[in-house]
Amino acid sequence: MxxxxxxxxxxxxxxxxxxxxxxxxxxxxxxxxxxxxxxxxxxxxxxxxxxxxxxxxxxxxxxxxxxxxxxxxxxxxxxxxxxxxxxxxxxxxxxxxxxxxxxxxxxxxxxxxLQTVADQGHECLWFDGWRLDLTERMLYNPDNQPVNLTFGEFNLLESLVSSANHVQSRDNLLERTRGTDSNSFDRSIDVLILRLRRKLEANPKQPRYILTERGLGYVFRAQVLRR
CATH class of the missing domain: 3.40.50.2300 (Response regulator)
Structure with a gap:
């Protein structure tokens, strides 16, 4: 093979x-x-x-x-x-x-x-001291320590944080995260959500940021600033 x-x-x-x-x-x-x-x-x-x-x-x-x-x-x-x-x-x-x-x-x-914006400063999303650097594609915790994210995890978190306080369906997250030409299986978003909660939440079983809206999808609850 x-x-x-x-x-x-x-x-x-x-x-x-x-x-x-x-x-x-x-x-x-x-x-x-x-x-x-x-x-x-x-x-x-x-x-x-x-x-x-x-x-x-x-x-x-x-x-x-x-x-x-x-x-x-x-x-x-x-x-x-x-x-x-x-x-x-x-x-x-x-x-x-x-x-x-x-x-x-x-x-x-x-x-x-990255080459285009290298000399223009980094575009970032901020919430509760966390920093999602869209230019560098890195997540930093409130202590300014980098949090390792996979390719899929970063794409999903960017999608959630960019649309904070708006419920997004699994299908919409799949399309925005992986592209319309990738036929991911149904559980993939749920598993990525679990992985992100482990990295973001103090208690992944009682999440503060990434919440499940039963029958609808997921929502990111936080006040987000873009700089």
Whole structure:
């Protein structure tokens, strides 16, 4: 399967490193920049979830995981750990290419934006001492310490904070977070919300900021200033 994916992605013009193990991926990340990781949940002799966790501990690089049909629990667990998207096997190569292209396109757009605003100051959203730096794509807590967010977590938090005190449906959050060309499974937003609560809330089981509106979606409750 690696060979098939390598051929398809190379034909589309991407520079590919096809790797047999998590250790090989770790060694590659230590010496070369990587824009996107496509990772199988079921690896030979090791856990794809553990590999994803190891990557996420040191890098915010987007991760798309490939998973079997009956692995919904693993998909949810994988999102909690690190993954930004999932694709179930067997999959259509055109769908995989579309998702890869969408993730890389958003990353490229971000790079262009950063270069454009580098000399103009950072655009930030503030709430209760927290700072969401939209230019740097970083979250800082009230002690001005950075809070590590994955690609998907940042996109979701930006969407929520930008529309503070307005209820947003799951479908709207999916569209704004991942794009209309990414068919994420239904639980993905719920899992990302859980991950954000763990990083934002003093008590994730009794959230102060990210509230559930039953039957409607989610709302971010705070006074937000944009500077």
């Amino acid at each position: 690696r060979e098939v994916l390598q051929d398809a992605l190379q034909e589309a013009g991407y520079r590919i490193s096809s790797l047999p193990s998590g250790q090989a991926l770790h060694e590659l990340l230590a010496r070369d920049p990587v824009d996107l990781i496509v990772l199988d949940l079921k690896l030979d002799g090791e856990s794809g979830l553990q590999v994803a966790r190891n990557v996420r501990a040191t890098s915010p690089v987007p991760i798309m995981m490939l998973t079997g049909k009956g692995d919904e629990t693993d998909r949810i667990l994988g999102l909690e750990l690190a993954a930004d998207d999932f694709l179930m096997k067997p999959f259509n190569l055109r769908e995989l290419m579309a998702r890869v292209h969408a993730l890389l396109r958003r990353s490229k757009q971000l790079s262009v934006t």
